[in-house]
Amino acid sequence: MEKIVVIGAVAAGPKAACHAKRLMPDAEVLLIDQDDLISYGGCGIPYFIGGEVGDETALRSTSFHAVRDADFFREAKGLDVMTKTRVMKINRSEKTVTVENLTDGKQENIAYDKLVVATGSKPNRLPIKGIGNERIVSIGSLHSALKVQKLLKEAEINKVVIVGGGAIGIEMAESMEDTWGIETSIVEYMPQLLPNIIDWPFAQMLKNHLEENNVRVFTDEAVTEIEENAKGELIGVVTGKRKLEADLVIMAAGVSPRDQLAREAGLLVAAKGGIVVNNRMQTSDPDIYAAGDCVVTTNLVNGKHMFAPLGSLANRQGRVVGDNLAGIPSTFNGITGSFIMKAFEISIGCTGLSQQAALAEGYDAERVVSIQSDRAHFLPSQEAMPLIMVVERKSRKVLGVQGFGPMGDGVLARINAAAGLVAKQALIEDFSNLEMAYAPPFATAVDALNATANIADNLLNGRFRQTSIKEFIEWIENPETKSDWVAIDTRSEADSKPFVDRFKDRWICIPYPEMRKRYKELPEGKQLIIVCGAGTRSYEVQVFLDSVGITNTLVLGGGLMVLRRLGMLELPE
């Protein structure tokens, strides 16, 4: 009778264990965890603290409301379970693990035929003064979530500083501000929120949205010290630029794989951490599998190792482990990094590489921003849904897609559609023709994602030449930086008027339908920056002007709607 031991019982571990047991009913499957709270939806913690999830047990219940505790796994799933038990050592030569009962301290060796390491991740701890203060909490486990909830209910928490502007930090900021009405600040070390995931225009739109919702956001600021008073009580957080008062500090500065056990056992571990596995989720020891936050996976876009601590991947990997334990040769080939999150009234998501990440990887990567409607533009319920597409110039591959839209599943629908294609190294034309489902309440006839691919096609074919948004903003604020620039506003006279009034001879209006008659009015010897609401009219005007030999034009991609959402400068209404 095969004996399978699984270390870690949060997401990948239970999935692998239960699936293996179903496939091999005769096997003895033992699930070990150092905690007593197991098999929970860690991604739900911000919603638990935010009060949307009434009870901690909901996070560790099945869809049919059974609590997934040790007895549940024993009775319903037929597993052996040891909780409050820590695996101290993997003894590969004798195929045992040494475990310690955390209640009575007793140690024993347990034999395995196959071992699964699903030890998860641990929150990063900054090496700064005061980091041990008891009012600093990492949202890494249900216990810490319960601690935060207790503090919020029982202590007087008026000001919170969240260290880290990734997804968890932002979700926590929402629940702190929105549910608890606490003055909330996010401090992010990198120059933008969601660094390395989202390109700056959408990160900036997100920052703007958070600030509109009273969350203070400080990017490009390192936390240098946790300030305590003489009694050792938390006072605040010191950054390179300021002091922020705080009654509570939430550390959300990323997580690292818990790979120590594997490392000590001599398993192959990536240079930056994370157990190395093949596409069967097998470690360098063929009798040992690993899955979830403790492994590195492969980025399907660039073929490189990637650390992606996500519950969704842990579950999928766990199933692949279960299959392989039972001799079914399933594979987990890697990921593109599909991501989505809610922040107050918006959703933001992506799959694949951002332009920034792609450039860092050496790709000749271009980026287009579109602002299309999320549903038929004749419906009053329609809203703008900016998308970004990152493409490689030479190969015409789509390296990544990002979306920023109203809360709902509209962005999700485009990210999910892109995910499968990006993973298959699809080209721009695959996206142009991707058959998104259409009816007016759901999309535009040419879906926003199709339209964005068409813009990328126009760009790579040289029909569309765009200015950088940053340079445009710089010019608006400091005209002297680009003294030969003139904006050509192709909107109606009425829409353009406040801009013409304010920017004077830097801003000329020739409405789009009149351009074919009036193009000779355009100033000579200037760099013409064509603008409109969303960029569509500007593109058409650029193409027309090219045809009459006026080629010193650049389009503001995404138009003035992008600029407004950035919230970085004041524009006339």
Added chain:
Amino acid sequence: MEKIVVIGAVAAGPKAACHAKRLMPDAEVLLIDQDDLISYGGCGIPYFIGGEVGDETALRSTSFHAVRDADFFREAKGLDVMTKTRVMKINRSEKTVTVENLTDGKQENIAYDKLVVATGSKPNRLPIKGIGNERIVSIGSLHSALKVQKLLKEAEINKVVIVGGGAIGIEMAESMEDTWGIETSIVEYMPQLLPNIIDWPFAQMLKNHLEENNVRVFTDEAVTEIEENAKGELIGVVTGKRKLEADLVIMAAGVSPRDQLAREAGLLVAAKGGIVVNNRMQTSDPDIYAAGDCVVTTNLVNGKHMFAPLGSLANRQGRVVGDNLAGIPSTFNGITGSFIMKAFEISIGCTGLSQQAALAEGYDAERVVSIQSDRAHFLPSQEAMPLIMVVERKSRKVLGVQGFGPMGDGVLARINAAAGLVAKQALIEDFSNLEMAYAPPFATAVDALNATANIADNLLNGRFRQTSIKEFIEWIENPETKSDWVAIDTRSEADSKPFVDRFKDRWICIPYPEMRKRYKELPEGKQLIIVCGAGTRSYEVQVFLDSVGITNTLVLGGGLMVLRRLGMLELPE
């Protein structure tokens, strides 16, 4: 200078003309239409009649509120435009079209270098008595939409019969019932709504939902006569089974390609209608392109001709025509038939083949139904989102995916994700690992689409054996049809009790967590039908029972939640 003539100015025509003009600014591009209302979003007509779209011009306006009339195309796009002009004949040998000015009746010949046929489709007309009555309207054009609106406002319309249970018929039913409060009936000739698109369980859920919203639905009924009084006024609609009173009849019995002009010119036309084009959208005459509702395209799943009159496809095809006119070798390779629609509070969608369509094509096709949550099940906002996956047994290809969920973009997110994969002949495992974006407000950790693929995997691997929903319903209603069946309810005692009370010895409760201890209580010599809420527990119980040698079991796939939504039988609460 190249002269391009485009016949038809609704969707594919203007798209091809404008795109070609942008790519070839020196070309002379002439757009001809027999109507004066051109370039409109025909799919928006039900929303115009339903009052959501305030004004007919909104349906033919750009996103920046310019009305797309003949002058717009002339001034903004640089096209030549002839409206109220009918093309009578294509003279291929001399490369001209004969046109007639519908205002003055004058005819002339116009030369072309390249011709684009985008003549669209026409509503099917039933060959029955009374079909010419003036209170019968087809929603095929803006003019008919305006006529309906005028009738609704000015005549006393109390009862409407909609002939045809496809998307347009259902959308019209919603606007009639919901906006206008008119007693509304749908009559569909086939045995279900959305025939050939959606499999019966979801078609039945849709019917149930329409009926809950006061729309009467009569399927499997042919309309045999339009009844008129002695004055020739509309009285009602006669079907094979009943008479339905009506003040207004809306014909929505499908459309057929307008291919007469092409046919008369000797272009290749499919046996069932529709101009045949290659993947450059070129007809059998290389100087003539065709796009939109007048062509047949290729079904990418089975490689066969398919007629798919959708505005979204017309637009994509139009762009491909424009490219090819300019010498850019873009292709439109075919479709999988992505579809979505709103009906009151639900959305229903699909891509690829239904099981019914697949079986008719000779596939050894299986179908699984899942009922997973659309977002994390611990969030109060979560709702069930049934999905269907149709797979080919031998190849493990996913032939199609269908979804039925709450109104919103949740179903869209799964259909769009599936569309790209189905088009690429992807396998079940591609769907199991498809990297859907995850956060609790958007999905479950294992997305509903991934989970549905896992169920299909279990089915094809023989670990999951299911009963037919229809047989189960038959047995509930007529126990004697299957005297050896016993339902094994794996829900809690409390949930099961009303069923045990009602169905007596046909219904036994052994809760899921107790099965490993109590399986010996199961009756012998019976066909055991394992049931639960959504099918998940039942599957696990089936696997366990197999391991102890009890193999005479079948699972009710999708569980009692599917049965309830069908609304076909009364079940205890």
